[in-house]
Amino acid sequence: MLKYGLLGFLTYQPMTGYDLKQQMDESTDYFWNAKQSQIYTTLKAMEQEGLIRSQIEPQPDRPDRRVYMITDAGLAALDDWLRRPITTLPPQRQPHLLKLFFSARVEREVVLTELRLQRELHRQQLERYQTHTRAVMNDAAARFPHLASDTKFWEITRRNGERYEAMMIEWLDEAIAALVKGE
């Protein structure tokens, strides 16, 4: 799956593993991210599959850069994936909901403290979407005119993050109120 994300970014322009990691951190982070080590090993595998190819750019001071670019086979694989509809909901994994489900075992105050902490985390994340993420996208749109048609989709996914965080904050407020009232 990461594979397709990397292919997607490589349609923008040729990049190194390091660059790709930074792109992910700044844009798809909310719904897809990967560790540096996984990116490097996945790129290697993708090159063997023929989806991308690399060229070494020597650098005097710093380590040489291995710049990857997408091949025709890579483009075909990406487009094929993009057209293949997803017909199921993805399985969710939310440790804090699992904890909450069994939290009748712990003191009310401990639960409340954690819910308030969660609320703060989501508040920060919401703010990030509204300021930083927005700015990064506008900046990318301004610097790379050939990506103009992509900006609409970036914005739709950013809106999803924004709505998600707003929903979580509302839900946490409701949960906190229910627990406070309950005692």
Add this chain to the structure above:
Amino acid sequence: MLKYGLLGFLTYQPMTGYDLKQQMDESTDYFWNAKQSQIYTTLKAMEQEGLIRSQIEPQPDRPDRRVYMITDAGLAALDDWLRRPITTLPPQRQPHLLKLFFSARVEREVVLTELRLQRELHRQQLERYQTHTRAVMNDAAARFPHLASDTKFWEITRRNGERYEAMMIEWLDEAIAALVKGE
């Protein structure tokens, strides 16, 4: 992590791997689930760790049941986990958002068809929370009076599912409208 979910359910009553799978499917499914094979292997590992122990209940017709019950060490491990606050947001993995992010590459109609399909999936899931999940929880509460204090937390997590689906439907409507208008 699955480990703690299994411990949680085993505080309700002793159960088999099969029973645990059913419990998950009916209750924590939205934020945590596991395949049958993983449940069996995890239970085995947990018994070796001393968190649970099992007894075989012979059955004449059907395969013998291996019934697990939580140990004192298991209770301690569970409570320890429940009290340990989560200080980061969990990484999300949403394939359909990743696809959408790069969907400038495909025809508008293909994207719209997929968004409408997604909307229908979320609508069905919302309905499930509002009817089936609700009924299952009420039923469990009625049949097991000793779980009365847990019901409040079950309901809070169910509400999260409900809100999440409602949010996704709103967002999809917004996204569909933006794409329709865009052409």
Add this chain to the structure above:
DNA sequence: CGCACCATGTAATGCGTTACATGATTTT
């Protein structure tokens, strides 16, 4: 002087999925 940034990789481990394997009973 220490930390962040640039830049690449490998190895070990853990968690989860898919597939394999069996078989009687009950329901449709």
Add this chain to the structure above:
DNA sequence: AAAATCATGTAACGCATTACATGGTGCG
């Protein structure tokens, strides 16, 4: 007659995380 339910397990594989390993440049 076929499918679902009850009931258990193992093996292979894939994806992701953590840890290991290196090293120069630039900034505060």
